[in-house]
Amino acid sequence: MPNVTLKKIADELGISIATASKALKGYPDISDATKKRVLDLAEKLNYRPNSFAQSLRSSESQIIGLIIPEITHDFFAKVIHGVITCAKSNGYAVIVLQSGDSYEKEKEQLGMLLDKNVDGVLISLSNNTKDIGHIKEIKSKGIPLVLYDRIYKLLDCSKVVINDKKAAYNATTHLIHTGCKKIAHIGGNLDPQTTIDRFLGYKAAIDDSDIEYDKSLVYIAKNLSFDDGYQIAEQMMKDHKDLDGIFALTDTIATGVLMKLKEMEVQIPEQISLIGFSNWFLTSVTTPKISTVNQPGFEMGCKAFDLLFKEIQAKKHGMLFEKEIVELPTELILRNSTKPL
Amino acid sequence: MPNVTLKKIADELGISIATASKALKGYPDISDATKKRVLDLAEKLNYRPNSFAQSLRSSESQIIGLIIPEITHDFFAKVIHGVITCAKSNGYAVIVLQSGDSYEKEKEQLGMLLDKNVDGVLISLSNNTKDIGHIKEIKSKGIPLVLYDRIYKLLDCSKVVINDKKAAYNATTHLIHTGCKKIAHIGGNLDPQTTIDRFLGYKAAIDDSDIEYDKSLVYIAKNLSFDDGYQIAEQMMKDHKDLDGIFALTDTIATGVLMKLKEMEVQIPEQISLIGFSNWFLTSVTTPKISTVNQPGFEMGCKAFDLLFKEIQAKKHGMLFEKEIVELPTELILRNSTKPL
DNA sequence: CTTAATTTCGAAAACGTTTTCGTTTTTATT
DNA sequence: AATAAAAACGAAAACGTTTTCGAAATTAAG
Structure with a gap:
């Protein structure tokens, strides 16, 4: 029951605690003979140094x-x-x-x-x-x-x-290159840097294209959740009948969007293209599979x-x-x- | 830089380490006056007991x-x-x-x-x-x-x-009650108890019905993975043209099965019903959404x-x-x- | 003012390890 | 055989805390 300590080993071998400790740590001032004796006994008794003592000291x-x-x-x-x-x-x-x-x-x-x-x-x-x-x-x-x-x-x-900004830029640019003209972004409250940067990337991509930036196309998902996406999707369709692209801040949001859009019988990607962010496994099992940005x-x-x-x-x-x-x-x-x- | 210890507090206050310790722990043999002095100083210095020492002692x-x-x-x-x-x-x-x-x-x-x-x-x-x-x-x-x-x-x-067995029994029974006559099970190597029990539940449900138990309907997924499900699905369809139900050991397997079956244009659930196990979030975003067993x-x-x-x-x-x-x-x-x- | 009772405090050991430094023992050198 | 050098070991302190037990200080009782 009581744990095996250096003292036990030392006593058993008739040596000092210091010697036992040094033997185990391979100090050069301990003879090979005693080293072996200590090592063997430690092995036999399944000695494990007390981490509390080690930590206290070190x-x-x-x-x-x-x-x-x-x-x-x-x-x-x-x-x-x-x-x-x-x-x-x-x-x-x-x-x-x-x-x-x-x-x-x-x-x-x-x-x-x-x-x-x-x-x-x-x-x-x-x-x-x-x-x-x-x-x-x-x-x-x-x-x-x-x-x-x-x-x-x-x-x-x-x-x-x-590089959130760059990744978002690339994602948005891809939407543009595939012909999207009216691209919405679902972002979050302006706080963690990632959220800001992804929005910035989205905006930069728009600005670099011949599409006019439209503030009303930027939506805020309060909890960055599936439900947020689900609800915002409906709102978006009301606000912008001719929407043809969505870049969502996260894959959960994107998934929520996809679910609602499917319910509304919006064709994806024919009518609206969708890109998420993170590459969660679940984006590869939806129908259609969701394009996304891999985050390692x-x-x-x-x-x-x-x-x-x-x-x-x-x-x-x-x-x-x-x-x-x-x-x-x-x-x-x-x-x-x-x-x- | 050096951490604040009991000794520091004691020295500062001109008392002993023991008294400082007891004051902090609310011992009754310390006067309220000194207790307050110690508490206040500890607070001021943001004293945090050294967990190594505490652990070593206790x-x-x-x-x-x-x-x-x-x-x-x-x-x-x-x-x-x-x-x-x-x-x-x-x-x-x-x-x-x-x-x-x-x-x-x-x-x-x-x-x-x-x-x-x-x-x-x-x-x-x-x-x-x-x-x-x-x-x-x-x-x-x-x-x-x-x-x-x-x-x-x-x-x-x-x-x-x-209760894996009971849960599997209920899942399988539900397949039977909804009219399935030829139900396959994708299980794992016979090792963790859960795997065995889920198979046992499946088998018990079959035995309790008027369906004949057919050993060839039990498949083994080596890694319990998405790919396993994906591959086994194809094999299953070759082996049993008239298959109409599948109870998969895990949701990942079930998802793999679903993907393959959709590729093969098998109607789910019309032609084949599918139940997974665990209630992963991803089962609620596939098309169709996968029925499963919730595991808390x-x-x-x-x-x-x-x-x-x-x-x-x-x-x-x-x-x-x-x-x-x-x-x-x-x-x-x-x-x-x-x-x- | 003495003695007893009570309150308040501190000395010291213990937890198990590591490491410095000094001591003893052995080997090498003349 | 005496001395020097090297090898092998051990005593002890330190890490910071908790707690026992005895000592000191204070208060109460006579």
């Missing part, structure tokens, strides 16, 4: 914190997967927390991570985070921090992002851990660390909700 | 481990959500690990959790776990453990499950944590703990891939 937990807006999102699930995979291969465990897109929760979760003494934090800002005092607090404590996806541009730290969640998780890990190492060895901003490539995935070129 | 980490076969599954994502939510409201953090349905990884992850000294473990067995020595090892160390969803019946511990992932996660928490508490207070096996209700969700009654 002030390292070998644990990082990951804050996710919503776990049950295809994209974020992939991010988790990426982070966990890379973390594990570097000996780190990951505490996963969910902000539920609430600023208060986000702050609370960050507090919990502080309490647990994580070695670093990975965070994607909640859609409702405007004040970043809590983030700055983490930074001021010297805890390595990396932002991914939903970042805050003015914060001085490493970041992993995609797994890679983003990996890269984010990578940057964090480097920063942790740098801090540990007292070296200075250059913040990096990594931009991952996206890809326009053309399926059947858009017309062929 | 041998509690206030962290639990959660092992998931695949994070990027709607159902398991919901489970994670449930676990994290309930854990947080009880002051526990959750380290999430993924087994990727590999026995070796599962064992490795369990080792990592041991190394991190988690207070308890929640695990859903990988599809390829036959030997449960690693699980027994955890139990033998006295670490609280709860199995959820993919359980191992013979292991003596708390479990949270659904969030609730399962909550309940699993709940049981684990009780066991941790019991262990802590030296009380004995009665293993519980909780069965959560499922629900047949009828959509458009099945005929009306």
